[in-house]
Amino acid sequence: MWGMHMAIHTVVSGDTLWRISSIYGVPIPTIQLVNGLTSDALVPGLNLYIPDESLPERFYQIRAGDTYWKLSLLFRTTVQAIIAANPGVDPDALQVGQRIRIPTQLKYPLQTLVFIDAWDQSPYQNILREISGNISYLGIFTYSFNRQGALIQPNDEAIIQYSKQLNIKPLLVISNYEQGNFSPDLADVVLQSTTVRGTLIRNLVTTVTNKGFAGVSIDFEFVPPTRRNEFTAFLRELKGALGTRIMQVNAHAKSSDMPSNRLVGFLDYRAIGETADIVSIMTIDYGYAVGPPDPIAPVWWVEQVLMYATGQINRRKVMLAMALYGYDWTLPHKQGNVARSITANNAQNLAIANWVPITFDLSAQAPGYIYRRDGIEHAVWYEDIKSFVAKYALLEVYNLLGATYWRLRYRFPQNWVYLDENVEVVK
Numbered sequence: 001m002w003g004m005h006m007a008i009h010t011v012v013s014g015d016t017l018w019r020i021s022s023i024y025g026v027p028i029p030t031i032q033l034v035n036g037l038t039s040d041a042l043v044p045g046l047n048l049y050i051p052d053e054s055l056p057e058r059f060y061q062i063r064a065g066d067t068y069w070k071l072s073l074l075f076r077t078t079v080q081a082i083i084a085a086n087p088g089v090d091p092d093a094l095q096v097g098q099r100i101r102i103p104t105q106l107k108y109p110l111q112t113l114v115f116i117d118a119w120d121q122s123p124y125q126n127i128l129r130e131i132s133g134n135i136s137y138l139g140i141f142t143y144s145f146n147r148q149g150a151l152i153q154p155n156d157e158a159i160i161q162y163s164k165q166l167n168i169k170p171l172l173v174i175s176n177y178e179q180g181n182f183s184p185d186l187a188d189v190v191l192q193s194t195t196v197r198g199t200l201i202r203n204l205v206t207t208v209t210n211k212g213f214a215g216v217s218i219d220f221e222f223v224p225p226t227r228r229n230e231f232t233a234f235l236r237e238l239k240g241a242l243g244t245r246i247m248q249v250n251a252h253a254k255s256s257d258m259p260s261n262r263l264v265g266f267l268d269y270r271a272i273g274e275t276a277d278i279v280s281i282m283t284i285d286y287g288y289a290v291g292p293p294d295p296i297a298p299v300w301w302v303e304q305v306l307m308y309a310t311g312q313i314n315r316r317k318v319m320l321a322m323a324l325y326g327y328d329w330t331l332p333h334k335q336g337n338v339a340r341s342i343t344a345n346n347a348q349n350l351a352i353a354n355w356v357p358i359t360f361d362l363s364a365q366a367p368g369y370i371y372r373r374d375g376i377e378h379a380v381w382y383e384d385i386k387s388f389v390a391k392y393a394l395l396e397v398y399n400l401l402g403a404t405y406w407r408l409r410y411r412f413p414q415n416w417v418y419l420d421e422n423v424e425v426v427k
Contacts, residue, residue, distance in 0.1 A: 007054050007421075008386050010360070011046040024050045035385075036345040036413045043351055045358030047367065047386040049414040055081065055103035056422040059393040062098040067091075075104040099397060107424040110395070111136040111402035113217075113248065113280065113319060115173065117409070118142070118154035124408060125162060131416045132166035134425050136402070137248070139217045140170055143207075144177035147189050149199030151207060152177075160211055167427055169214035171248060174204060175221070182221040191223070191230040197237060205241045215246025215277070225265030232271045239275050248278040250321075250404070253285065255304040273313030280404040281309050283391075284323040289339045293329040293379040297322075298364030299390045306398050318400045322391060324410035326382020331370070333379075343410040347382035365390035385414040392423075402426075 009020055017040050021028045031037070035048050058075060068079045068091045083091055085101040114131075116124060118140050128138075140159055144152040151174075163170045176187040190196045204216055216238065223231055239247045249272050254264040273279055283302045287294030302320070309318060326347040327339035342350065351358050354371040361368065368381040395403060405415075419425060 007050050007052050008389065009048045009050050010386070011042045011044055011048065013044050015042055015044075016040070017042065020048065020050070024052045026050055026052055034413055034417050036349070036411060037352075038349055039352070041352050041355075043355060043357055045360060045367070045369070046348060046352070047358075047360070047384045049385040049418060051417055051421060056105060056107050057085070058102040058104055058106065058108055059396040060100055060102050061397045062094050062096055062100065064096050066094055068094075071102060075102050075106055077102060077104040099393070107422060108396050109424045109426050110400075111278075111319070111426050112419075113137040113139055113171070113278070113402070113404045115139040115141050115405065115407040116159060117407060118156045118159060120409065122409060124159070127408060127411065128162065128168075129166065132168060134416050134419045135166075135168045136425060136427055137169045137171050137214065137217075137246070138163045138408075139173045139219075139248075141173040141407070142175040142177055142219060143172055143204075144175055145186075145190065145200050145203075147186065147196070149190060149196045149203060151200075151203045153207070157211070160213070164212070169246070169427075170212070171215050171217040171246060172204065172208055172211070172213045173217040173219050175219045176223065184222045184224050187220055187223040187231075188227055191227045191234055197230075197234050201234075201238050201241050204238065208242070208245060213245075215242060215248065218247070218249045218276075220266075221252070222263065223266040225260050225262065228259060228266045228268055231266050232268050232275070235272060235275045239277075246277050247275070248280065249276040250280045250282055251309075253281055253283045253301075253305040253309075253321075255301075255308045269309060269312035273317060276317065278319055278401065279309075279313050279317050280319040280321050281305060282321045282404075284321045284406065287327060287381050289327055289341065290337075292333045293327075293331070293339075293368075293381060295361060295364040295366035295368065295381050296326055296383055297387075297391070298361070298366055299387070299394065300363060302391060303394055306394060306400075310398055310400075315399050316401050318398075319402045319404045320391060320395045320400055321404045321406065322388060322415075323383050324405055324407065324412045324415070326380060329379045331377040331379055342380070342382065344383050344412045345410075347380055348384060350380065360386065383412075385418060388415055388418070392418075 017028045081103045160170045178186045252264045329339040356371045367384045
């Protein structure tokens with residue numbers, strides 16, 4: 001278990017913003033702004049990110065021969081700082097595999113990919129500008145195609161140009177999207193035809209070139225497992241045509257191959273890793289809208305997935321997907337019920353508005369709560385800064401390339417301030 005970094009404050013009964021402000025020496029308006037709070041109200045269990053004077057933090061897994069002295073030299077910090085950050089660890093009895101925090105000015109370098117829904121016409125410029133320093137790539141969701149390989153394009157010219165002004169590389173997201181849903185049949189028809197695949201690839205490369213994209217992001221879902229080889233061939237052919245431009249692939253999470261599975265069977269992780277420049281492992285759907293109430297991405301499950309993925313794919317190509325949202329299920333859960341999607345920021349504020357305490361599942365490293373509305377009981381699971389930090393710890397321990405976020409308009413200010421303070425985002 002990681003030591004607790006003091007910049008995350010878990011609200012207890014009797015806490016007020018004034019008290020928390022006094023403890024950390026951080027003004028109340030700053031705490032409210034960073035945490036997306038809409039009032040002075042707090043509830044027990046709420047995790048607040050406090051941008052105090054703490055050093056940036058790194059995460060490290062002990063190896064044979066490690067000592068705090070050696071680590072202090074490696075990370076340009078002090079033995080005393082490492083001891084203070086890990087109060088439950090005996091520095092004279094370090095165990096191989098033990099995980100610790102290291103306060104240091106040497107920030108972990110990572111790349112980030114944030115998706116924006118180009119079909120959503122609501123304003124995006126302000127939030128994109130606010131967090132632009134934390135974004136390496138902007139995935140513009142989504143282009144689709146018909147059964148002859150012709151592209152169906154969103155109105156995205158303004159987004160492309162604005163992202164470039166902000167020094168963000170735009171990626172063209174291509175999906176097997178048809179009539180508002182991912183279509184297994186569309187993928188089946190197009191992938192099995194070398195002629196249509198070739199047409200689609202030529203159209204993609206032409207559009208990437210003409211619009212000035214940095215590359216292509218592949219977001220195919222529910223592809224029939226029988227088209228596994230054809231999907232891999234499509235990726236190889238597309239990468240060959242793109243040349244030095246980026247090809248990024250979004251791959252559903254799995255902890256073993258499961259080649260006949262209807263959701264992940266078409267994904268040959270090893271072959272994809274050999275072809276793609278970036279592979280985002282979509283660790284954001286353990287708890288999902290049509291399933292029972294569950295954490296969105298319990299950390300134990302995320303690690304199972306990463307153990308498998310990094311055994312198949314060069315870990316310096318791997319991005320870990322992070323959900324900027326949660327789900328609100330009605331209880332009792334019945335098959336066929338669909339949970340309401342809710343942004344991470346709105347999820348915490350919904351708990352506050354209903355005056356219900358938030359519980360934090362230690363095994364899952366995930367926040368959730370139960371509330372009642374109009375006589376109906378609801379269960380909410382979402383992500384907060386504490387659950388995200390647990391995932392950033394895994395990202396660094398596994399030495400991954402970076403993180404992927406769905407999606408831009410889902411406000412989660414704590415995350416971006418955390419990145420500002422603790423991470424070096426590589427452009």
